[in-house]
Amino acid sequence: MSNISTSARQDLPNLVTALPGPKSKAVIERDAAVVSPSYTRSYPFVIERGEGAMVEDVDGNRFLDMNAGIAVVATGHCHPQVVAAIRAQAEKFLHMSGTDFYYENMVEFAEKLAAIAGPGDARRVYYGNSGTEAIEAALKMSRYHTGRDKFVAFLGGFHGRTMGALSLTGSKSVQKQGFSPLLGGVTHIPYAYCYRCAYGKQAETCNVECVKVLEETLFKTILPAKEVAAIFVEPVQGEGGYIVPPRKFFDELQAVAKRHGILLVCDEVQSGMGRTGKMFAYQHFGVDPDIVAIAKGIASGMPLSATVAKARYMQWTPGAHASTFGGNPVSVAAAMATVELIEKELLANTAEVGAHMKARMQEWPRRFPIVGEVRGLGLMLGFEIVRDQQTKERAPELRDAIVDAAYQRGLLVLGAGQNTVRLSPPLVLSKDQADFSLSTLEEILGGLTG
Numbered sequence: 001m002s003n004i005s006t007s008a009r010q011d012l013p014n015l016v017t018a019l020p021g022p023k024s025k026a027v028i029e030r031d032a033a034v035v036s037p038s039y040t041r042s043y044p045f046v047i048e049r050g051e052g053a054m055v056e057d058v059d060g061n062r063f064l065d066m067n068a069g070i071a072v073v074a075t076g077h078c079h080p081q082v083v084a085a086i087r088a089q090a091e092k093f094l095h096m097s098g099t100d101f102y103y104e105n106m107v108e109f110a111e112k113l114a115a116i117a118g119p120g121d122a123r124r125v126y127y128g129n130s131g132t133e134a135i136e137a138a139l140k141m142s143r144y145h146t147g148r149d150k151f152v153a154f155l156g157g158f159h160g161r162t163m164g165a166l167s168l169t170g171s172k173s174v175q176k177q178g179f180s181p182l183l184g185g186v187t188h189i190p191y192a193y194c195y196r197c198a199y200g201k202q203a204e205t206c207n208v209e210c211v212k213v214l215e216e217t218l219f220k221t222i223l224p225a226k227e228v229a230a231i232f233v234e235p236v237q238g239e240g241g242y243i244v245p246p247r248k249f250f251d252e253l254q255a256v257a258k259r260h261g262i263l264l265v266c267d268e269v270q271s272g273m274g275r276t277g278k279m280f281a282y283q284h285f286g287v288d289p290d291i292v293a294i295a296k297g298i299a300s301g302m303p304l305s306a307t308v309a310k311a312r313y314m315q316w317t318p319g320a321h322a323s324t325f326g327g328n329p330v331s332v333a334a335a336m337a338t339v340e341l342i343e344k345e346l347l348a349n350t351a352e353v354g355a356h357m358k359a360r361m362q363e364w365p366r367r368f369p370i371v372g373e374v375r376g377l378g379l380m381l382g383f384e385i386v387r388d389q390q391t392k393e394r395a396p397e398l399r400d401a402i403v404d405a406a407y408q409r410g411l412l413v414l415g416a417g418q419n420t421v422r423l424s425p426p427l428v429l430s431k432d433q434a435d436f437s438l439s440t441l442e443e444i445l446g447g448l449t450g
């Protein structure tokens with residue numbers, strides 16, 4: 001960190017200018033002239049450098065990063081072991097294209113991924129560069145294997161923005177508007193969003209209607225089960241609002257898929273790589289997915305994705321699918337260091353600090369009438385902002401005000417869904433940093449509750 005910041009605690013925020021500072025303002029002005037306006041920036045933070053869970057802007061203001069670059073820098077910013085692995089690989093070779101040539105770390109990391117995605121069946125790995133590519137590969141592979149052309153996905157789900165993945169995405173209409181026609185044959189059904197059950201059920205009356213709708217209604221009317229190649233599901237819905245389904249949702253979903261020869265694809269792009277306190281979120285629910293899509297946290301910020309499938313489903317012929325950059329050796333080196341750190345230290349830290357945070361946050365609905373629900377697993381935590389706890393009327397403007405007020409206090413958080421604040425910090429977050437972030441949010445929530 002630069003020596004501009006003067007507070008004694010290097011692991012906590014310190015603001016030295018009004019926000020945004022002059023250098024940040026200048027960068028943002030230039031950005032507005034040349035960078036795609038399709039990006040959604042919540043506040044004017046311009047990074048200069050990062051270390052662990054801390055980031056510093058170009059004006060020397062120090063922030064606590066409770067986003068991790070949208071759940072990407074799993075090991076924190078610039079973890080020395082990850083940086084060393086990148087440097088060592090960069091000195092050997094930067095690229096050779098695994099599509100046409102061989103290199104060992106691509107094989108070694110595939111062996112590792114196949115092992116950690118298990119247990120049980122042998123698995124194979126396809127490499128891409130982004131989450132959306134991991135999903136495209138899963139889409140194509142499931143069509144190729146089953147000879148079926150249709151898909152089921154969930155409302156609120158986010159799977160990416162290339163045309164195939166976008167067809168599965170059911171998150172925000174702005175993401176789809178203007179881009180039709182999309183891939184045909186995708187049916188979206190309500191997710192197990194129990195706080196706002198689409199079927200009006202409570203925990204005691206729930207009969208997993210959100211899955212039963214497939215066999216009881218859809219397969220009998222508009223969607224022949226024999227034409228469905230795959231069901232795409234996020235084990236914890238991310239962009240939709242950090243929604244954690246009950247275990248019986250997955251028990252039913254897995255059973256339905258099996259009964260009809262439909263592949264179950266878990267999109268672990270946001271929830272994977274240790275974020276929930278287990279390597280993959282599906283491991284909380286006893287799910288045995290046929291295909292897993294992984295990206296974001298896999299390489300601590302280097303672009304990489306992986307589609308890990310049971311070997312019997314990844315049987316396509318040479319030339320059927322590939323990517324020039326997929327499995328880039330420098331990204332793979334970063335990924336191997338990332339997985340080692342997650343397994344050795346970060347899973348335990350994530351489970352411990354995440355449980356500590358959730359216990360404190362669970363008091364919030366009692367303390368703050370605008371907090372409707374607190375939910376999450378590990379360090380994938382969210383709280384939903386409502387106008388009224390009884391009516392559950394969503395309060396998106398209040399949510400946005402909280403995100404902005406946090407930035408003004410040196411805390412970087414983001415929204416998810418229509419009215420949820422998400423916390424997805426680097427998995428190196430300390431208890432002190434966690435407590436600082438919660439105290440700051442409590443101050444803001446208290447102020448808004450008045």
Ligand SMILES: Cc1ncc(COP(=O)(O)O)c(C=O)c1O
Nearest residue numbers: 130131132158159160238269270
């Ligand atoms: C669950 C999920 N799937 C897929 C994607 C797409 O990933 P990418 O932006 O790397 O294409 C995202 C991105 O937020 C995601 O959260």
